[in-house]
Amino acid sequence: MDYVRLINCMRCGMCLPSCPTYKETCLETASPRGRVALVRKIQEGQLLESERLLHYLSLCLDCQACASACPCGVNPGELVADFTCERKERDGLGFMEEVILRHLLPHPDRLEASVAPLRLYQKIGLQRVVRKLGIMKVFPEPIERMESLLPALPRRPLRQEIMEVTAAEGSEKGRIGFFLGCVMSLVFTDASRATVRLLSSLGYTVITPKSQVCCGAPNMLGGDKKGLEEAARTNIDVFNQLDVDFIVTDCGGCGAELKKYKKNAELEGSEKFSSKVRDISEILSLHSEELSKKFRPLPMKVTYHDPCHIAHCQGIRAEPRKLLRIVPGLEFSELEAADSCCGSGGNYNITRPEMAEMILDRKLETIRKSGADVVVTGNPGCLLQLKEGLSRQMPEVRLMHLTELLVQSLDA
Amino acid sequence: MQESFVRELRNIAGERNVLTDPESLAVYGYDSTPELEGAPGAVILPSGAEEVARIMRLCSGSGINVTVRGSGTNLSGGTISSADGVVIQTSRMNRIIEIDEENLTATVEPGVITSTLHREVEALGLFYPPDPGSMNISTMGGNIAENSGGLRGLKYGVTSDYVMGLETVLADGGLLKTGGKAVKDVAGYRINPLLVSSEGTLGFFTGITVKLIPKPKAKITMLAHFPLLQDAAYAVSSIIAAKVIPATLEFLDKVTIRCVEDFAHVGLPLDVDAVLLVEVDGHPAAIAEEAISVEEICRKHNCTFFQRAKDADEGLKLAAARRTALSALARVKPTTILEDATVPRSCIAAMLKIIRESADRHNVTIGTFGHAGDGNLHPTCLTDERDKDEIARAHAAFEEIFDAAIAMGGTITGEHGIGVAKKKYLPKLSGENGIRIMRGIKKVFDPAGILNPGKIF
Numbered sequence: 093m094d095y096v097r098l099i100n101c102m103r104c105g106m107c108l109p110s111c112p113t114y115k116e117t118c119l120e121t122a123s124p125r126g127r128v129a130l131v132r133k134i135q136e137g138q139l140l141e142s143e144r145l146l147h148y149l150s151l152c153l154d155c156q157a158c159a160s161a162c163p164c165g166v167n168p169g170e171l172v173a174d175f176t177c178e179r180k181e182r183d184g185l186g187f188m189e190e191v192i193l194r195h196l197l198p199h200p201d202r203l204e205a206s207v208a209p210l211r212l213y214q215k216i217g218l219q220r221v222v223r224k225l226g227i228m229k230v231f232p233e234p235i236e237r238m239e240s241l242l243p244a245l246p247r248r249p250l251r252q253e254i255m256e257v258t259a260a261e262g263s264e265k266g267r268i269g270f271f272l273g274c275v276m277s278l279v280f281t282d283a284s285r286a287t288v289r290l291l292s293s294l295g296y297t298v299i300t301p302k303s304q305v306c307c308g309a310p311n312m313l314g315g316d317k318k319g320l321e322e323a324a325r326t327n328i329d330v331f332n333q334l335d336v337d338f339i340v341t342d343c344g345g346c347g348a349e350l351k352k353y354k355k356n357a358e359l360e361g362s363e364k365f366s367s368k369v370r371d372i373s374e375i376l377s378l379h380s381e382e383l384s385k386k387f388r389p390l391p392m393k394v395t396y397h398d399p400c401h402i403a404h405c406q407g408i409r410a411e412p413r414k415l416l417r418i419v420p421g422l423e424f425s426e427l428e429a430a431d432s433c434c435g436s437g438g439n440y441n442i443t444r445p446e447m448a449e450m451i452l453d454r455k456l457e458t459i460r461k462s463g464a465d466v467v468v469t470g471n472p473g474c475l476l477q478l479k480e481g482l483s484r485q486m487p488e489v490r491l492m493h494l495t496e497l498l499v500q501s502l503d504a
Numbered sequence: 505m506q507e508s509f510v511r512e513l514r515n516i517a518g519e520r521n522v523l524t525d526p527e528s529l530a531v532y533g534y535d536s537t538p539e540l541e542g543a544p545g546a547v548i549l550p551s552g553a554e555e556v557a558r559i560m561r562l563c564s565g566s567g568i569n570v571t572v573r574g575s576g577t578n579l580s581g582g583t584i585s586s587a588d589g590v591v592i593q594t595s596r597m598n599r600i601i602e603i604d605e606e607n608l609t610a611t612v613e614p615g616v617i618t619s620t621l622h623r624e625v626e627a628l629g630l631f632y633p634p635d636p637g638s639m640n641i642s643t644m645g646g647n648i649a650e651n652s653g654g655l656r657g658l659k660y661g662v663t664s665d666y667v668m669g670l671e672t673v674l675a676d677g678g679l680l681k682t683g684g685k686a687v688k689d690v691a692g693y694r695i696n697p698l699l700v701s702s703e704g705t706l707g708f709f710t711g712i713t714v715k716l717i718p719k720p721k722a723k724i725t726m727l728a729h730f731p732l733l734q735d736a737a738y739a740v741s742s743i744i745a746a747k748v749i750p751a752t753l754e755f756l757d758k759v760t761i762r763c764v765e766d767f768a769h770v771g772l773p774l775d776v777d778a779v780l781l782v783e784v785d786g787h788p789a790a791i792a793e794e795a796i797s798v799e800e801i802c803r804k805h806n807c808t809f810f811q812r813a814k815d816a817d818e819g820l821k822l823a824a825a826r827r828t829a830l831s832a833l834a835r836v837k838p839t840t841i842l843e844d845a846t847v848p849r850s851c852i853a854a855m856l857k858i859i860r861e862s863a864d865r866h867n868v869t870i871g872t873f874g875h876a877g878d879g880n881l882h883p884t885c886l887t888d889e890r891d892k893d894e895i896a897r898a899h900a901a902f903e904e905i906f907d908a909a910i911a912m913g914g915t916i917t918g919e920h921g922i923g924v925a926k927k928k929y930l931p932k933l934s935g936e937n938g939i940r941i942m943r944g945i946k947k948v949f950d951p952a953g954i955l956n957p958g959k960i961f
Contacts, residue, residue, distance in 0.1 A: 096838055099838045099839070099889060099890075100838050102536065102538065102834055102839070102840050103534055103535065103536045103576075104536045104577060104638065105536060105575050105576060105577040105638060105641045105642075106638070106640065106641065108575060108641045109617070109619075109640050109641050118549075118595035118596065118598075118615075119528075119595075120528070120531040120532055120576070121527055121528050121531055123531075125531075126531040129530065129531050129534065130527060130530070130531065133530050138530070139526060139527060139530060142527070144525055144527060145527050148527055163830055163831030163834055164831060164834035164835050164840070165831075165835050
């Protein structure tokens with residue numbers, strides 16, 4: 093790792109109040125400043141790469157709130173992720189990591205097949221029985237946790253059902269390549285359908301190539317840089333041969349990763365690819381005037397949770413709010429600390445459930461205070477995490493992806 | 505650190521609130537001061553005054569040094585412990601005990617974050633003015649120990665102007681109560697001002713009562729560009745002489761302007777020598793008049809651009825340049841040495857000239873911004889800790905700057921404290937008698953010298 097990145101941290105501490113794990117623990121080892129110091133001490137040979145040290149680093153959600161707060165441009169979250177990558181490159185991946193990151197995620201067919209038993213598990217009513225009897229208690233905690241996060245799965249993944257080309261309504265104003273996120277396609281198909289519908293209603297032809305693969309964010313999270321590069325290679329080739337103006341995603345995590353492809357200069361075509369990538373809210377807010385004429389009243393009180401990968405990683409904060417505010421009859425209530433992580437953090441809520449739950453509880457409290465009856469967000473990880481929390485504590489509050497709500501206003 | 509001693513620490517604060525693993529010790533071994541760090545022998549996080557007293561008794565009985573630490577944002581190395589010492593971390597003592605609307609006071613524990621107190625009192629229409637740059641993470645205990653200043657110092661004063669009562673655990677574990685909620689109190693020596701800015705060398709504050717004031721009703725933000733530094737400095741003096749006391753009167757020099765513009769693109773012209781940010785607050789009618797005076801004075805002193813914000817949003821935009829000053833400078837080079845030489849405000853122009861000359865003479869980059877209204881400047885050297893030669897030149901330049909500040913009747917530190925970083929300059933400023941008296945005071949409070957040894961003198 094480039095040493096300058098480490099010594100750029102001037103230890104001012106401005107990142108501390110932004111960090112979810114510092115807020116919970118008030119411990120320097122659980123703060124961005126502390127993590128940078130730990131990595132630096134390893135490089136300087138003053139600390140060993142001990143289990144305990146790695147455990148401290150693994151508490152980072154990589155939510156990158158610290159990057160937004162840092163006055164001198166250090167990105168502690170990314171630094172920890174890069175450190176993990178370098179370490180895994182040296183030591184190799186674990187067995188399960190290898191299976192998931194190399195043999196499952198890069199192959200949409202296999203990934204979809206792996207979800208099928210879960211769908212069956214829900215469909216025949218087993219899930220209800222299992223939950224009622226508390227059977228999950230006998231499984232290791234991560235599995236119990238995963239089970240509790242699982243929402244009702246759609247009949248089929250969207251990738252299998254969506255048409256390769258969705259025609260623009262009226263005359264074509266532009267062409268869009270649609271990037272399907274794995275979780276969006278497997279779980280939140282309604283939201284992605286809404287995304288396509290909104291785009292086509294604005295005169296965009298939407299092209300959804302079936303040969304696209306996972307964006308590679310899970311690889312990065314697991315320290316598998318090679319896996320990320322392979323995913324990027326495929327996606328760049330698939331989308332760069334399309335004649336499109338933008339590459340759009342409705343998954344905050346994918347959007348952040350796809351925009352970062354260009355950082356890897358060795359990937360040919362990555363600059364062209366990344367420069368076209370947009371979060372759905374960016375495209376829709378370009379057409380806010382037109383949309384405001386199409387939207388019908390939705391009398392509801394709505395708040396918005398900023399996904400880390402949209403607010404901190406992509407710097408998008410105004411657009412989703414602008415879109416919500418143009419829906420007639422909708423009362424917008426700002427969430428306190430709206431851009432503070434919900435505890436989802438990729439697979440963090442599975443690997444560090446205790447911390448994830450504390451962070452989630454803090455988020456739920458702010459939702460309660462907002463008095464909203466609908467929470468809107470733009471990332472599947474947040475949707476899973478918030479859904480689990482809301483159903484436990486505030487079942488009366490509805491949770492929607494931004495496009496799901498907007499499409500309702502279109503149809504109202 | 506002896507196992508039996510650590511066991512006793514654990515008996516006091518509980519197993520998980522005593523840290524001795526090398527990783528924790530390493531990250532509690534620094535604060536925001538460049539080039540300085542160490543690692544304590546143990547870190548303890550007490551939950552309240554009772555535990556603090558027990559820790560102090562234990563440490564003084566065993567002759568173990570104690571360093572109190574808040575969020576570690578100080579800029580003088582004041583919270584860096586030696587390897588044989590214990591760091592007492594205040595973060596678990598973070599309750600606001602009371603906001604007394606009848607007496608206009610707030611009583612807090614030392615670990616309360618400054619901006620948390622701001623938010624809580626402002627929700628009640630009250631105001632706690634001290635606003636150090638690190639207020640979003642700095643602790644009240646740290647602010648008291650360092651006598652923190654901030655942008656509002658010119659009109660509202662600094663932390664010591666707001667401390668009314670303190671409960672302090674002494675080195676031997678005894679409790680000292682000084683002051684309270686009474687506005688007038690002339691019983692004996694004034695101990696509070698002595699404890700404020702004692703940098704952890706006299707005691708541990710477990711209870712802090714500060715004065716609150718009514719929140720100003722309105723604020724007007726203004727920005728002025730000056731092609732000549734001298735004109736900006738004269739404008740500052742003239743504003744004060746015209747009996748206008750702005751809440752904020754901040755200044756950016758040419759180097760800082762260039763860095764801010766490179767980084768944030770806020771629309772600053774690159775051909776001006778200085779930018780002033782002025783904020784007046786108070787009753788809407790009064791500040792409307794004050795804003796007119798400020799504009800007239802700036803124009804009289806040849807400002808080429810003057811803008812008065814129409815509303816709070818525009819005010820934030822105008823203040824953006826000042827708010828991003830440190831970030832912009834800090835990005836230029838890996839190491840940022842932020843100083844706080846302070847002079848009587850009539851000497852600002854002369855001081856700025858000396859800073860520039862010293863920077864040129866020693867071939868280092870120094871950008872200066874700061875609180876022009878109260879003479880508290882932040883000459884900030886942009887350097888690289890790996891370049892030992894340049895670091896040495898930076899220190900040589902600062903030595904000249906501090907000498908000049910002393911010669912002008914100013915001080916070597918306006919708000920960061922002495923700590924370790926400025927120890928060698930203090931005798932020049934305080935003289936033999938000054939140091940002798942400080943040492944005597946230290947001896948009375950802490951005869952065994954266990955409280956933050958090696959700091960101040």
